[in-house]
Amino acid sequence: KAGVTQTPRYLIKTRGQQVTLSCSPISGHRSVSWYQQTPGQGLQFLFEYFSETQRNKGNFPGRFSGRQFSNSRSEMNVSTLELGDSALYLCASSQFGDGYTFGSGTRLTVV
Amino acid sequence: GESVGLHLPTLSVQEGDNSIINCAYSNSASDYFIWYKQESGKGPQFIIDIRSNMDKRQGQRVTVLLNKTVKHLSLQIAATQPGDSAVYFCAENISGSARQLTFGSGTQLTVLP
Numbered sequence: 224k225a226g227v228t229q230t231p232r233y234l235i236k237t238r239g240q241q242v243t244l245s246c247s248p249i250s251g252h253r254s255v256s257w258y259q260q261t262p263g264q265g266l267q268f269l270f271e272y273f274s275e276t277q278r279n280k281g282n283f284p285g286r287f288s289g290r291q292f293s294n295s296r297s298e299m300n301v302s303t304l305e306l307g308d309s310a311l312y313l314c315a316s317s318q319f320g321d322g323y324t325f326g327s328g329t330r331l332t333v334v
Numbered sequence: 335g336e337s338v339g340l341h342l343p344t345l346s347v348q349e350g351d352n353s354i355i356n357c358a359y360s361n362s363a364s365d366y367f368i369w370y371k372q373e374s375g376k377g378p379q380f381i382i383d384i385r386s387n388m389d390k391r392q393g394q395r396v397t398v399l400l401n402k403t404v405k406h407l408s409l410q411i412a413a414t415q416p417g418d419s420a421v422y423f424c425a426e427n428i429s430g431s432a433r434q435l436t437f438g439s440g441t442q443l444t445v446l447p
Contacts, residue, residue: 227377229377254433256433256434256435258435258437265437265438265439265440266378266423266425266435266437267437268434268435268436271433271434273433278433279433279434281434313377313378315435317433320366320427320429320433321366321383322368322380322383323368323380323425323435324380325370325377325378325379325380326377327376327377328376328377
């Protein structure tokens with residue numbers, strides 16, 4: 224059974240640009256959540272989607288957004304990138320609200 | 335101001351010894367807990383979970399203990415191996431429609447040969 228797939232693995236962007244990250248959950252998992260991991264703040268919750276609906280959102284500015292498609296794949300978008308957005312962005316999928324399985328993440332560097 | 339990294343507690347153990355990693359959780363309403371292992375350059379890997387109606391749960395070489403009175407979790411790893419070296423995180427969750435994991439700051443486990 225394939226795990227959670229995140230693409231791309233690495234990204235380098237310039238301040239002010241925008242970026243879109245992709246996450247394909249485990250087959251059959253309808254919940255996808257996103258986390259930001261930085262050395263300074265640790266792992267922080269961004270948002271969670273279930274059946275194309277955002278059910279919960281963390282304390283991040285509106286520049287961070289996401290969506291989920293009918294096949295449960297999810298994307299997150301960060302607009303007007305800032306240096307502080309450099310982080311490892313992790314996606315997790317879940318079937319019944321437990322056993323959250325994470326992908327390998329997308330390492331975003333903003334220069 | 336200058337950004338500083340989280341101060342990760344560290345634990346060094348001899349290969350073959352047992353390891354105990356502790357975690358204090360924040361929300362008394364949390365009823366689901368997960369331990370993750372994260373190796374450098376990888377995403378967190380699920381190790382074991384426990385619900386609040388249990389005090390103890392065992393897996394392969396791992397045991398999680400939950401003390402709800404003092405809001406404390408521990409992860410015990412038996413016969414620690416070099417491949418166990420990683421950062422270990424506990425995560426808490428409140429069951430319901432708001433699926434959100436709150437993570438601890440993590441513990442760096444180093445297994446000495």
